[in-house]
Amino acid sequence: MSELKRISGIPGQAGHPALCVLPEIEKEDELFEIIWTLREEGNLSLDQIVQNCTLKDCEVILTDLAKSGWIDIKGQAVELLSKGEKRARELVRRHRLSLRMFYDLFSLDGAEAEACKFEHILSPEVTDSVCTLLGHPPNSPDGKPIPRGECCAMFRQEMKPLVAPLADLVPGEQAKIVFITPGSHSRLDRLSAMGVVPGSIVKLHQKKPSYVIQLGETMIAVDKDITKEIFVKKV
Amino acid sequence: MCATTNGESEEFLRMHDHGSKDGTSNRESSLHKVLLIGNPNVGKSALFGLLTGTYVTVSNYPGTTVEVTYGNAVLNKVRTLVIDTPGVNSLVPMSEDEKVTRDMLLSDRSDVVVQVADTKNLRRGLLITLQLAEMAVPFILDLNMDDEARSRGIIIDQEKLSHLLGVEVVKTVAIRRSGIDKLLKGIQHPRPSPVEVRYDDAIEGGIRDISALLPEANIARRAIALMVLSGDESLKGWLHANLQDHIIADIEGVRQTTQTRFNNSLGYLINQRRMKKADEILAQVLSLHEAGKGSAIAFHIGKWSMHPVYGLPILFGVLYVVYQIVGVFGAGTAVNFLEKMVFGEYLNPWMTKIVHFIVPVPFLQELLIGDYGLFTMAITYAIAIVLPIVGFFFIAFSILEDSGYLPRLAVMVNKVFKIMGLNGKAVLPMILGLGCDTMATLTTRILETKKERILVTLLLALGVPCSAQLGVILGLVSGLSGLATGIWVFTLLSVMLLVGYLAAKVIPGEPSDFVLELPPIRVPQFTNILVKTLARVQWYLKEAVPLFILGTFILFVGHKVGALAYIQKITDPIVVNFLGLPSRAAEAFVIGFLRRDYGAAGLFMLAKEGLLDPIQIVVSLTVMTLFVPCIANFFMMVKERGMRTALYMAAFIFPFAFGVGGALNWTLRALQVKL
Numbered sequence: 001m002s003e004l005k006r007i008s009g010i011p012g013q014a015g016h017p018a019l020c021v022l023p024e025i026e027k028e029d030e031l032f033e034i035i036w037t038l039r040e041e042g043n044l045s046l047d048q049i050v051q052n053c054t055l056k057d058c059e060v061i062l063t064d065l066a067k068s069g070w071i072d073i074k075g076q077a078v079e080l081l082s083k084g085e086k087r088a089r090e091l092v093r094r095h096r097l098s099l100r101m102f103y104d105l106f107s108l109d110g111a112e113a114e115a116c117k118f119e120h121i122l123s124p125e126v127t128d129s130v131c132t133l134l135g136h137p138p139n140s141p142d143g144k145p146i147p148r149g150e151c152c153a154m155f156r157q158e159m160k161p162l163v164a165p166l167a168d169l170v171p172g173e174q175a176k177i178v179f180i181t182p183g184s185h186s187r188l189d190r191l192s193a194m195g196v197v198p199g200s201i202v203k204l205h206q207k208k209p210s211y212v213i214q215l216g217e218t219m220i221a222v223d224k225d226i227t228k229e230i231f232v233k234k235v
Numbered sequence: 236m237c238a239t240t241n242g243e244s245e246e247f248l249r250m251h252d253h254g255s256k257d258g259t260s261n262r263e264s265s266l267h268k269v270l271l272i273g274n275p276n277v278g279k280s281a282l283f284g285l286l287t288g289t290y291v292t293v294s295n296y297p298g299t300t301v302e303v304t305y306g307n308a309v310l311n312k313v314r315t316l317v318i319d320t321p322g323v324n325s326l327v328p329m330s331e332d333e334k335v336t337r338d339m340l341l342s343d344r345s346d347v348v349v350q351v352a353d354t355k356n357l358r359r360g361l362l363i364t365l366q367l368a369e370m371a372v373p374f375i376l377d378l379n380m381d382d383e384a385r386s387r388g389i390i391i392d393q394e395k396l397s398h399l400l401g402v403e404v405v406k407t408v409a410i411r412r413s414g415i416d417k418l419l420k421g422i423q424h425p426r427p428s429p430v431e432v433r434y435d436d437a438i439e440g441g442i443r444d445i446s447a448l449l450p451e452a453n454i455a456r457r458a459i460a461l462m463v464l465s466g467d468e469s470l471k472g473w474l475h476a477n478l479q480d481h482i483i484a485d486i487e488g489v490r491q492t493t494q495t496r497f498n499n500s501l502g503y504l505i506n507q508r509r510m511k512k513a514d515e516i517l518a519q520v521l522s523l524h525e526a527g528k529g530s531a532i533a534f535h536i537g538k539w540s541m542h543p544v545y546g547l548p549i550l551f552g553v554l555y556v557v558y559q560i561v562g563v564f565g566a567g568t569a570v571n572f573l574e575k576m577v578f579g580e581y582l583n584p585w586m587t588k589i590v591h592f593i594v595p596v597p598f599l600q601e602l603l604i605g606d607y608g609l610f611t612m613a614i615t616y617a618i619a620i621v622l623p624i625v626g627f628f629f630i631a632f633s634i635l636e637d638s639g640y641l642p643r644l645a646v647m648v649n650k651v652f653k654i655m656g657l658n659g660k661a662v663l664p665m666i667l668g669l670g671c672d673t674m675a676t677l678t679t680r681i682l683e684t685k686k687e688r689i690l691v692t693l694l695l696a697l698g699v700p701c702s703a704q705l706g707v708i709l710g711l712v713s714g715l716s717g718l719a720t721g722i723w724v725f726t727l728l729s730v731m732l733l734v735g736y737l738a739a740k741v742i743p744g745e746p747s748d749f750v751l752e753l754p755p756i757r758v759p760q761f762t763n764i765l766v767k768t769l770a771r772v773q774w775y776l777k778e779a780v781p782l783f784i785l786g787t788f789i790l791f792v793g794h795k796v797g798a799l800a801y802i803q804k805i806t807d808p809i810v811v812n813f814l815g816l817p818s819r820a821a822e823a824f825v826i827g828f829l830r831r832d833y834g835a836a837g838l839f840m841l842a843k844e845g846l847l848d849p850i851q852i853v854v855s856l857t858v859m860t861l862f863v864p865c866i867a868n869f870f871m872m873v874k875e876r877g878m879r880t881a882l883y884m885a886a887f888i889f890p891f892a893f894g895v896g897g898a899l900n901w902t903l904r905a906l907q908v909k910l
Contacts, residue, residue, distance in 0.1 A: 041495065143498025187748050188499065189465065192506035193325035194752065195359050199511070208543035210649040210659060212753065217355040217387065219537075219753040221646045221659060226748060 026120060027055055028065060032088040033095065035071070035080060040144065045076045090127075093147040095119040096140035097130050103141040104134060104163075104178045104198070104233070135163025135231060138181055162234075166213065167227040169204040175232035176201050187226065194220060202232060267315040269422060270339060272367075273351035274359055275322030276754050278379045281409040282351055282418075283319035286310065290770050293410075293763055294636040295754050297322055298663060298681040301332040303339060311419055318345070321680075324359065326366045326458075327465045327502060331680040334469045337462075340370060341473060344453045347425040348374035349418070354384035354391055354406070357521065361513035362506070364400060365432055369461060370454035373425035375403040377418055382408045383755070388524040396520040401429045410760055432512045434505060438464060441493035441501075448486050450477045464490055465502035537639065537756040541646040550647060553640065557631045558709060565627030566710025574619040586610050607794050613787035616836045617780045624706025625775055625832075629768045632670055632702065636767075637759035641666055645751050654732060656739025658749035661691050668699035670771075672864060675699070676871040686744030692876055693738055693884050696864040697891075698731040703779065703832030707839050708856055714842070719853050719910040722903075726857050730895055778867065779830060786826040786833050793825075813897040815904065816855055817846050823859070830865045849910035850903050858896035863889050 034052050038044040050058055066073045070084035080088055098115035122130070128151035131137075136152045139145055163178050177200050180188060195215045196202070204227070205212040205219070212221050269286070271279045275297030284290050287306030292299055304319040320339055321332035328334040340348070350367060352360025357378070367374050378384075378391055397404040403421040407414030433439070445460035452459060462470050463486055474483050494501055539545045587604050594600055604611045635641055641663065649659030661682060668675035672695045679688040679695075700708060712720040739746075793799035799822065803810075806821045814820075819841060827834025838855050841847050847855065863885050864872065872881040903910075 139498060143504075145498070187750075189325075189327070189502040189506065190329050190748070190750055192503050192510065193327075193329070193359075193362065194750070195362070195510060197503075197507045197510045199514070205538070206541065206543075209541070209546065210646045210749070212541060212646060216358055217353075217384075217389070217755075218359060219755075221541075221642075221649070221749065221751045221753055223649075223658070223749040226750070 024061070027057075027061055028070075029091055029120065030055065031058070031061055031065065032070075032080075032084070032091050035078060036088045036092045037144075039080075044078055046073065046078055047076065049078060089147045090124070091119060093131075093149060094122045094127050096144060096146040097127060097134065097137075098122065099140045099142070100134055100137050100146070100179075101130055104137075133162055135178070135233075137163070137179055137231070139179065141179070163231050164234075165228045166202065166204060166230040166232050167207075167211070167224060169232065169234075171204055171206050173234065174201060174203040175234045178231050178233050180231065181229050187229075191226070191230075194218060196220075196230065201235065202230070267310075267313045268318065268343075268345040268347070269310070269315055270318045270320065270343075270345040270348045271351055272320055272336060272340070272348055273322060273363065274324055274353060274356065275752065277322065277351050277353040277356075277360070278409045279319055279322065279351045280304075282349075282377070282379065282407070283317055285409055285412060285415060286315075286317050290766055291319060292767060292770070294633075294767075295639040295757050295759075296636065296642045296663065297752050297754065298332065298678065301335075301678055301680045303335055311423055323363065325506065326363065326370075327462050327467045328469050330683050337469070338473075340372065340454055341459075342453065345372070347422045348372050349377055349422060350374055351377045351379050351409075354378040354381045355387055355389050357391060358510075358513055358517055361516055362509055364428070365430065365509045365512055366458065368400070368428035368430045369432070370458040371427045372454055373427050375405065375418075375421045375425050376400065377421075378404065378406045379409050381406040381414070382411070386527040388526040390522045390524060392520040392522070396516070399430070399516050399519060402426050410763065430512075430516075432509050434508050435497075437493055437496045438501065438505065441489055444489045445486050448478075448482050448489075452477075461505060464493060465505055466490070466494075466500060467502075533756040533758075537643065537753070540640055540643045540756075541753075546647050550644070553635070557628075557635075560631045561624060561628045561706055562709030562713045565624045566706060567713060569623035569627065570620055570710060573623055574615070578615050578619045583611055583615065602788075602791055605791070607787055607791040609784055609787055609791075612790075613780075613783040616787075616833065616840075617776075617783040620710075620836050620839060621703050621707060621779065621832055622772070622775070624710060625703045626768070626772055628702040628706045629670075629771045629775075630764065633764045633767045633771075634759045637757065637763060639754040639756045642751060642753050645749075646753070649749055651732070653746070655694070655735025656690055656742070656746050657687055657735070658746065660749060660751045661687060664691050665694065665699055668695045668701065669705055670702050672696065672699060672701045673868045673871045676868060676875055679875065683747040684744055686739075686742050687747060689742055689876060689880065690735060690738055692872055692880075694731055694735055696868060696872060696884055697734060697888050698727050698861055700835075700860045701831065701865075701868075703775065703830070704835045704860070707832055707835035708860065711835070711839055711842055711852055711856060715849055715852060716910055718908075719849050722899075722908075722910075723853050723856055723860075726895065726899055727860055730861065734891075779832070782829050782866070783833055786829040789829075790822060790826060799825075809893060809897075813900070814854055814858065814893070815900045816851050817841065819846070820851075820855055823855070824862070827859055827862050828866070830867075831859060831862060832865075834862070835859050850900070850908070853903070853910065854896050854900045857899055858892050861888065861892035861895055863892070 031049070031053065034049055035044065038048050038052065049062065055061065062071070062073065065071050065084070069081055070087065072079040072081055095115055098118035099112065102114050128149055131149055131151050137146060166175070169175060177196065177198050179198055180191070180196070195218060200215050203214045205214055207224075210221050211224050211227050212219060213227065214220070271283055273279050276295065276299075280291045280293045280300050283304065283306060284293065287308040289306040291304050298321070300319060300321045302321070306317045306319070308315050308317050318339065320336040323333045323336045326337050326340065328337050339345075348367060350360070350364055352364070360376075364376060376396070378393065384391065393404050393406055403424050403426070405414060405417045405421045407418055434442070441464050442457055442460040445463050446456040449456045449459055459470070474486070490501075497504060540549050583604070590600055590603050594603070601608065603609050606612070644666065645659030645662040648662050652658055652661055663681065664675045664678040667678050675695050676692055679691045682688050682691060712723065790799065793802070802825060803818045803821045807818055810816050810821045810824070811818055820838065823834045823837030823841065826837060835856075838847070838852070838859060842852055863869070869881060869885065872884065
């Protein structure tokens with residue numbers, strides 16, 4: 001992981017060595033991300049990687065990675081070896097967490113480009129802090145799962161997160177919806193049509209005998225299960 | 236209850252059929268069409284009533300209108316067909332009633348769409364506005380309930396909104412008739428809105444690919460493509476009617492490919508983007524001021540009515556007041572006055588004299604004024620006993636409906652309904668069943684899954700007494716002890732709970748989520764209560780009296796040819812031995828087939844003649860309540876659920892009702908309960 005240590009640094013300092021050098025590392029990173037994402041989609045093959053890659057020397061880097069023991073290539077089959085697995089996992093985690101952060105906390109659209117820069121400069125400690133700050137979100141804004149880190153396992157026992165399920169609010173409290181992890185697609189469609197989307201301000205009215213929430217002038221009675229899937233940040 | 240809605244639409248459909256068959260569809264297309272559309276409970280029906288002068292049920296809860304209603308009007312000197320639709324939160328339908336509305340836009344070209352929005356809830360209204368813009372249909376936006384928004388300190392800059400959307404925007408308060416002239420002016424200038432929502436690139440790609448495959452339609456291809464991408468199952472029928480199978484397969488392919496790019500459902504992502512756009516627009520037109528006091532009081536009443544502790548006493552208080560109005564005053568004072576005084580002292584003796592004078596044939600005399608006389612039995616039952624009871628019930632019920640209390644009950648009972656495989660939302664059709672089971676069966680359309688619709692249809696047919704029947708029952712139990720009433724209520728509730736629980740296990744399908752919008756608590760409007768009650772009484776007279784007459788005629792013929800005595804003889808083992816009732820109770824059950832309230836009225840008369848002891852009253856009431864649904868309800872069950880399901884339900888309910896009655900009879904006798 002020495003490569004990664006080298007590129008972690010403080011953002012914003014122009015000319016900082018960590019930011020302006022090591023393009024090969026970033027190229028490698030891109031390939032790791034592609035491999036991870038393709039594997040999630042169940043489409044992992046050599047051809048698919050090349051197709052999705054924007055780099056010219058894609059195959060060369062892949063061969064290099066195989067040589068140095070990150071990945072294994074047998075014909076079309078590509079496999080992450082254990083240290084490659086770890087690197088890809090952490091990379092994707094940083095990328096998606098960054099996306100989440102820009103999207104939720106700063107309400108930035110087109111966060112993709114920013115996140116791409118950010119993923120290369122987050123140290124493991126800072127990554128865990130961001131994760132905690134965001135309440136250990138399970139998904140990135142585009143809905144893809146964020147690989148779990150060590151901090152997530154300790155979540156709930158130790159740290160009080162900034163972002164919590166709506167069900168955990170005290171009746172009368174108001175909060176902003178940050179993200180929703182629905183149990184079913186139709187549930188999400190229905191709620192979104194009533195205004196329950198990230199960014200909306202929601203107030204928890206009561207928990208018994210049923211949960212009642214309010215958005216603007218709309219009062220909605222819902223099942224408790226649903227309020228567990230709506231994650232909010234207190235305002 | 237909203238028989239007008241039904242009749243009206245059927246009448247229209249007939250007219251519609253007629254027109255196209257004759258090839259005179261010109262006439263129809265020359266008719267100007269105005270389509271009312273909007274979120275649930277924003278006042279579309281109130282506006283419809285105002286424009287057409289036809290009353291359709293207006294209530295303060297979402298889902299009052301479940302069918303399209305047509306009405307004729309002359310607006311701006313043009314003969315116009317005004318169309319009221321069920322409320323929708325999105326034009327991608329989630330339930331049967333919402334589908335009806337979307338299909339109106341999809342298949343029926345209207346000249347003007349009027350989007351009715353609740354001013355204080357404009358955010359959600361804009362979600363529909365944006366969809367109308369995507370459809371490229373000419374429309375105007377009506378900000379209704381402007382008074383309520385103002386009292387909450389919400390002011391919308393109407394001109395700016397109009398400018399941003401590129402369509403006419405008017406403000407109205409439909410129930411106070413204000414702003415209607417502006418609305419009429421507005422509908423002369425409908426325009427498609429140029430506002431466009433840009434989606435994620437992958438979704439935009441999907442829209443392009445699907446649009447290329449779609450046929451020409453009443454609404455823009457982009458809008459249909461978005462519905463497809465949102466995974467709209469209800470669109471399948473339209474697609475199959477307009478496209479070849481392989482193209483549909485291609486379209487589905489595009490949808491699936493696009494969906495694989497995202498983990499969240501496309502429908503959600505699309506809505507999320509629309510909501511964002513709505514928020515951008517709203518931010519420019521909305522200003523908040525200090526709220527008035529009135530809304531705060533209503534707010535607290537609403538809050539207490541769903542409180543885990545205070546909620547129950549409030550519920551019992553409400554039930555007690557309803558009982559006082561309907562059971563004590565309606566069934567006691569009013570019935571006594573009408574039956575004993577008006578009919579007993581005057582009308583019936585007069586009628587007897589007149590008939591004896593005019594009709595010399597004894598057979599016909601007996602048909603009109605005998606024991607089973609059309610006047611002395613049918614009209615007396617219908618007008619002197621049932622009408623005052625249902626009349627007062629309708630008043631009490633209308634007040635409850637308009638107050639916004641009913642959906643709050645759903646919050647109280649959600650957990651109990653979960654036992655029956657349902658959720659709190661099902662309380663709405665069930666409570667409406669207390670008005671009329673037939674209309675309530677139609678209202679099951681607001682429920683999301685087929686399983687829920689079947690369950691509620693069954694429970695309505697089984698155990699929910701309709702207003703007429705309930706009224707008569709309240710009249711009967713008002714002469715009994717609280718314990719007797721308690722036993723009846725307890726038996727009924729436990730039977731429904733048990734049947735619901737078991738049926739939920741047997742009927743396949745998933746329960747749906749409990750998501751129910753709660754309307755604000757409002758002071759019921761006197762005129763609406765009055766008009767609604769009158770419309771319902773009129774409906775009752777139109778629907779019930781002919782059946783009462785038919786029932787009486789059947790009894791009369793049965794009595795004459797001796798069939799009645801024969802039926803009593805063969806039913807004696809059940810009615811007398813098993814249920815422990817007098818032989819004549821069989822009559823009540825026979826006419827109970829036609830209308831359950833008629834049957835209950837028969838029991839009412841038996842009790843008044845002192846032929847029933849308290850246990851017999853409780854047992855016969857239980858059987859009558861659980862008994863097969865009336866004919867009208869049965870036909871509605873066939874229409875909504877299909878012949879097979881309806882027959883299965885009837886076949887189950889019939890023996891079951893007698894079984895429960897018998898069990899109750901034997902239990903009470905064995906325990907020697909003193910009632």
